[in-house]
Amino acid sequence: MCEANAYLITDGGETLVMEAVDEVSPEKDGLKLVNIFGEQKFLRAAVHSLSLVDHKVFLRELAP
Amino acid sequence: MCEANAYLITDGGETLVMEAVDEVSPEKDGLKLVNIFGEQKFLRAAVHSLSLVDHKVFLRELAP
Numbered sequence: 001m002c003e004a005n006a007y008l009i010t011d012g013g014e015t016l017v018m019e020a021v022d023e024v025s026p027e028k029d030g031l032k033l034v035n036i037f038g039e040q041k042f043l044r045a046a047v048h049s050l051s052l053v054d055h056k057v058f059l060r061e062l063a064p
Numbered sequence: 065m066c067e068a069n070a071y072l073i074t075d076g077g078e079t080l081v082m083e084a085v086d087e088v089s090p091e092k093d094g095l096k097l098v099n100i101f102g103e104q105k106f107l108r109a110a111v112h113s114l115s116l117v118d119h120k121v122f123l124r125e126l127a128p
Contacts, residue, residue: 002066002116024114036117047111050088050121052066053100057114 003036004055009048014058017043021057030062067100068119073112078122081107085121094126 006021007014018041023034030044048060070085071078082105087098094108112124 002068002119004066004116022115022117024116026113047088047114049090050111050114051086052068052088052116052121053086055066057116 002052002055004050004052004057006033006057006059008043008045008059008061010061017041017059024057031059066116066119068114068116068121070097070121070123072107072109072123072125074125081105081123088121095123 003020003022005016006018008017018033018035020035021033022036025032030042033041043059044062045059046062048058050057067084067086069080070082072081082097082099084099085097086100089096094106097105108126109123110126112122114121
Protein backbone atom coordinates (compact mmCIF):
# COMPACT_ATOMS: atom_id res chain seq x y z
CA MET A 1 0.00 0.00 0.00
CA CYS A 2 1.28 3.42 -0.90
CA GLU A 3 -0.48 5.65 1.50
CA ALA A 4 1.49 8.46 3.18
CA ASN A 5 1.54 10.41 6.38
CA ALA A 6 0.41 14.03 6.15
CA TYR A 7 2.32 16.70 8.02
CA LEU A 8 1.37 20.32 8.53
CA ILE A 9 4.32 22.68 8.29
CA THR A 10 4.31 25.03 11.25
CA ASP A 11 6.70 27.62 12.58
CA GLY A 12 8.19 25.05 14.89
CA GLY A 13 8.56 22.25 12.38
CA GLU A 14 6.16 19.60 11.14
CA THR A 15 3.08 18.27 12.88
CA LEU A 16 1.61 14.91 11.91
CA VAL A 17 -2.04 15.50 11.09
CA MET A 18 -3.08 12.16 9.61
CA GLU A 19 -1.54 8.76 9.04
CA ALA A 20 -2.07 6.44 6.10
CA VAL A 21 -3.56 9.09 3.84
CA ASP A 22 -4.91 7.85 0.53
CA GLU A 23 -6.91 10.69 -1.00
CA VAL A 24 -6.29 14.42 -0.81
CA SER A 25 -8.74 16.64 -2.66
CA PRO A 26 -9.64 20.32 -2.72
CA GLU A 27 -12.78 21.24 -0.82
CA LYS A 28 -14.09 24.76 -0.26
CA ASP A 29 -11.13 26.76 1.02
CA GLY A 30 -8.97 23.86 2.04
CA LEU A 31 -8.29 20.16 1.63
CA LYS A 32 -10.13 16.99 2.49
CA LEU A 33 -7.91 14.11 3.55
CA VAL A 34 -9.16 10.54 3.57
CA ASN A 35 -7.05 7.71 4.91
CA ILE A 36 -7.10 4.01 4.09
CA PHE A 37 -9.41 3.40 7.06
CA GLY A 38 -12.01 5.76 5.59
CA GLU A 39 -11.42 8.44 8.20
CA GLN A 40 -11.80 12.00 6.90
CA LYS A 41 -10.29 15.27 7.95
CA PHE A 42 -10.74 18.77 6.62
CA LEU A 43 -7.88 21.25 6.88
CA ARG A 44 -7.60 24.86 5.85
CA ALA A 45 -4.40 24.07 4.00
CA ALA A 46 -2.81 23.42 0.64
CA VAL A 47 -0.26 20.86 -0.50
CA HIS A 48 3.22 22.25 -0.01
CA SER A 49 5.36 19.33 -1.19
CA LEU A 50 5.54 15.57 -1.52
CA SER A 51 8.16 13.00 -0.72
CA LEU A 52 6.43 9.89 -1.90
CA VAL A 53 9.17 7.30 -1.49
CA ASP A 54 9.36 8.47 2.14
CA HIS A 55 5.54 8.30 2.38
CA LYS A 56 5.27 11.97 3.28
CA VAL A 57 2.86 14.70 2.23
CA PHE A 58 3.58 18.19 3.52
CA LEU A 59 0.79 20.72 3.89
CA ARG A 60 0.92 24.44 4.55
CA GLU A 61 -1.74 26.40 6.35
CA LEU A 62 -3.66 28.93 4.30
CA ALA A 63 -3.94 32.48 5.55
CA PRO A 64 -7.21 33.09 7.41
CA MET B 65 8.46 1.77 -3.95
CA CYS B 66 5.73 4.30 -3.60
CA GLU B 67 6.34 6.69 -6.38
CA ALA B 68 3.36 7.96 -8.38
CA ASN B 69 2.52 9.15 -11.85
CA ALA B 70 1.88 12.86 -12.22
CA TYR B 71 -0.99 14.03 -14.40
CA LEU B 72 -1.81 17.54 -15.51
CA ILE B 73 -5.52 18.27 -15.52
CA THR B 74 -6.48 19.87 -18.81
CA ASP B 75 -9.76 20.83 -20.45
CA GLY B 76 -9.79 17.55 -22.28
CA GLY B 77 -8.91 15.31 -19.35
CA GLU B 78 -5.63 14.30 -17.79
CA THR B 79 -2.21 14.29 -19.42
CA LEU B 80 0.59 12.18 -17.99
CA VAL B 81 3.54 14.51 -17.42
CA MET B 82 5.94 12.31 -15.48
CA GLU B 83 6.12 8.71 -14.33
CA ALA B 84 7.58 7.39 -11.09
CA VAL B 85 7.56 10.75 -9.33
CA ASP B 86 9.21 10.79 -5.91
CA GLU B 87 9.61 14.45 -4.92
CA VAL B 88 7.35 17.39 -5.65
CA SER B 89 8.43 20.74 -4.29
CA PRO B 90 7.54 24.39 -4.82
CA GLU B 91 9.97 26.34 -6.97
CA LYS B 92 9.52 29.92 -8.13
CA ASP B 93 6.04 30.11 -9.60
CA GLY B 94 5.50 26.41 -10.06
CA LEU B 95 6.57 22.94 -9.04
CA LYS B 96 9.69 20.88 -9.47
CA LEU B 97 9.08 17.18 -9.99
CA VAL B 98 11.84 14.63 -9.49
CA ASN B 99 11.33 10.98 -10.31
CA ILE B 100 13.06 7.89 -8.92
CA PHE B 101 15.50 7.97 -11.85
CA GLY B 102 16.67 11.46 -10.87
CA GLU B 103 15.00 13.14 -13.84
CA GLN B 104 13.63 16.60 -13.11
CA LYS B 105 10.84 18.60 -14.61
CA PHE B 106 9.56 22.08 -13.87
CA LEU B 107 5.91 22.87 -14.37
CA ARG B 108 3.94 26.06 -13.91
CA ALA B 109 1.41 24.18 -11.85
CA ALA B 110 0.18 23.40 -8.36
CA VAL B 111 -0.95 20.17 -6.75
CA HIS B 112 -4.66 19.68 -7.32
CA SER B 113 -5.26 16.35 -5.61
CA LEU B 114 -3.69 13.03 -4.69
CA SER B 115 -4.81 9.45 -4.98
CA LEU B 116 -1.88 7.71 -3.40
CA VAL B 117 -3.09 4.13 -3.29
CA ASP B 118 -3.66 4.49 -7.05
CA HIS B 119 -0.19 6.08 -7.41
CA LYS B 120 -1.61 9.27 -8.88
CA VAL B 121 -0.76 12.92 -8.36
CA PHE B 122 -2.97 15.45 -10.15
CA LEU B 123 -1.65 18.88 -11.01
CA ARG B 124 -3.46 21.97 -12.24
CA GLU B 125 -1.91 24.62 -14.42
CA LEU B 126 -1.47 28.02 -12.87
CA ALA B 127 -2.81 31.07 -14.66
CA PRO B 128 -0.13 32.83 -16.71
